[in-house]
Amino acid sequence: MDFRRSxxxxxxxxxxxxxxxxxxxxxYQSQKFSRNALERNIPPEEMVSLxxxxxxxxxxxxxxxxxxxxxxxxxxxxxGYGFAYREHQNLKHIQQELRTEMEIAANVQQTLLGxxxxxxxxxxxxxxxxxxxxxxxxxFHFVKDExxxxxxxxADVIGKGLPAALCMSMIKYAMDSLxxxxxxxxxxxxxxNRVVEQNVDLTMFITMLYGTYNTTSHCFSYASAGHEPGLYxxxxxxxxxELPAKGLLLGIDKKTKYREYEKExxxxxxxxxxxxxxxxxRTEEGFIExxxxxxxxxxxxxxxxxxxxxxxxxELEKLQDFQLRDDFTLxxxxxxx
Numbered sequence: 277m278d279f280r281r282s283x284x285x286x287x288x289x290x291x292x293x294x295x296x297x298x299x300x301x302x303x304y305q306s307q308k309f310s311r312n313a314l315e316r317n318i319p320p321e322e323m324v325s326l327x328x329x330x331x332x333x334x335x336x337x338x339x340x341x342x343x344x345x346x347x348x349x350x351x352x353x354x355x356g357y358g359f360a361y362r363e364h365q366n367l368k369h370i371q372q373e374l375r376t377e378m379e380i381a382a383n384v385q386q387t388l389l390g391x392x393x394x395x396x397x398x399x400x401x402x403x404x405x406x407x408x409x410x411x412x413x414x415x416f417h418f419v420k421d422e423x424x425x426x427x428x429x430x431a432d433v434i435g436k437g438l439p440a441a442l443c444m445s446m447i448k449y450a451m452d453s454l455x456x457x458x459x460x461x462x463x464x465x466x467x468x469n470r471v472v473e474q475n476v477d478l479t480m481f482i483t484m485l486y487g488t489y490n491t492t493s494h495c496f497s498y499a500s501a502g503h504e505p506g507l508y509x510x511x512x513x514x515x516x517x518e519l520p521a522k523g524l525l526l527g528i529d530k531k532t533k534y535r536e537y538e539k540e541x542x543x544x545x546x547x548x549x550x551x552x553x554x555x556x557x558r559t560e561e562g563f564i565e566x567x568x569x570x571x572x573x574x575x576x577x578x579x580x581x582x583x584x585x586x587x588x589x590x591e592l593e594k595l596q597d598f599q600l601r602d603d604f605t606l607x608x609x610x611x612x613x
Contacts, residue, residue: 283313287323288330295334317365319358324351379410389448393582394420398491398612401426402581404589405605413440414551414603415447419459424491427459430607431484432503432551443476447484461486461499465523465534469501472527482526485549494541494611499534501526504552509573511544516570519547546581547609548573553602557592564595581608 290309294302313323328347332339389412393401405414413434419427431447433440450471454464464486472482485506487498498506500521508517523534541547557564569588576587585606593600 283309283316283318284326284330287326291327291330292334317362320361321351321354321358324354389415389417389444391417394418394426396420396426396489396491397424398494399426399489400581400610400612401608402583402585402610403605403607404582404585405603406589406593406600407603408553408600411441412603413444414553414605415444416549416605416607417448417451425489426491426609427486427488428549428607428609429464429484429486430503430549430551430605431482432553432603432605434481434483439477439480443480443482446471446475447482459488460536461488461497462534462536465499465501465526466532469524469526469532469534470530473530476527478527480527484526485521487547487549489541489547489609496539496541496547496609497536498539499523499536501532501534504550504555506550507546507548507570508539509546509548510542511546512542514574516573541609541611543611543613545611549607549609551603551605553600553604554592554606556602557596557604558601564592568595581610584608 286309290302290306294306324347328344328351331347332344393403401418403416403418405412405416407413413432415429415431415433417429421427429451431444433443447468450468451464454467465484468484476482481502483501483503485498485500485503487496489496498519498521500523502523502525503521505521506519508519509515510517519537519539521537524532539547555563555566555569557569569592572588572591573584575591576584579587585608588606589604592604
């Protein structure tokens with residue numbers, strides 16, 4: 277109530293000051309007054325009513341019945357505005373709560389799914405994964421074993437938001453639960469396929485590529501469940517080729533068998549793995565050309581693997597006006613010369 281009286285007094289001062297002199301200072305103070313009123317949730321119809329009463333008080337002889345009736349009409353109009361304003365404020369509050377919850381969920385996801393790029397003798401590894409929204413529908417994971425070999429998983433949930441994030445958490449838990457002696461690419465995908473088929477909604481699909489790089493033989497063994505094909509860079513020929521890989525998406529048929537592929541990696545050569553957020557980067561003209569991606573990778577070949585993935589991401593982000601349309605994950609494994 278004290279604020280109401282203070283508000284009336286302040287508004288009276290502003291109104292009389294402006295009516296007497298019409299100064300710019302009074303208009304500026306009115307803007308400040310408006311912000312304070314909004315912060316105190318004063319509805320617009322109340323301000324109209326206050327203005328009407330002050331005008332009657334200040335100009336009792338000049339304030340005609342017609343003028344009073346016009347303010348009554350304005351007051352009724354502002355009642356509707358007031359309801360809309362309060363609903364807007366309520367929606368803003370709900371939106372802020374949801375944003376806060378999503379930020380918390382994103383931090384939890386990052387903690388649960390976090391992985392470190394390993395240091396492996398004879399290899400240079402780089403990885404970057406950036407969500408298009410708060411939650412990441414992409415997932416990648418490295419596991420370095422006692423033989424100094426490294427396993428790599430890269431997956432993509434066809435969907436976004438919290439459901440995709442929860443699905444990825446389940447995938448990681450299922451992978452971590454596999455015995456150490458059962459982590460060949462085909463076995464991993466077949467086990468995960470059964471988990472997904474039993475636990476994930478039929479409308480949600482998951483692609484994954486799982487591979488193991490043997491640092492003794494320099495052989496990359498991998499299998500794919502409908503994931504974006506990887507690329508192989510031949511340093512001697514300065515050419516890119518696609519890594520052949522076929523396989524049904526996870527969760528479609530629990531009896532699915534996956535084929536294992538092998539690729540020998542020569543000194544200076546690279547294995548490039550990615551999600552479709554890389555190959556399907558979109559500008560106003562449409563999807564980027566495959567040659568654009570390859571030229572960007574070539575442009576930064578003189579850098580470390582991490583330098584390559586970071587700079588390719590920055591270039592593609594710029595082409596999209598810094599608005600990712602899809603989650604972006606890019607991994608490079610380079611055999612050192």
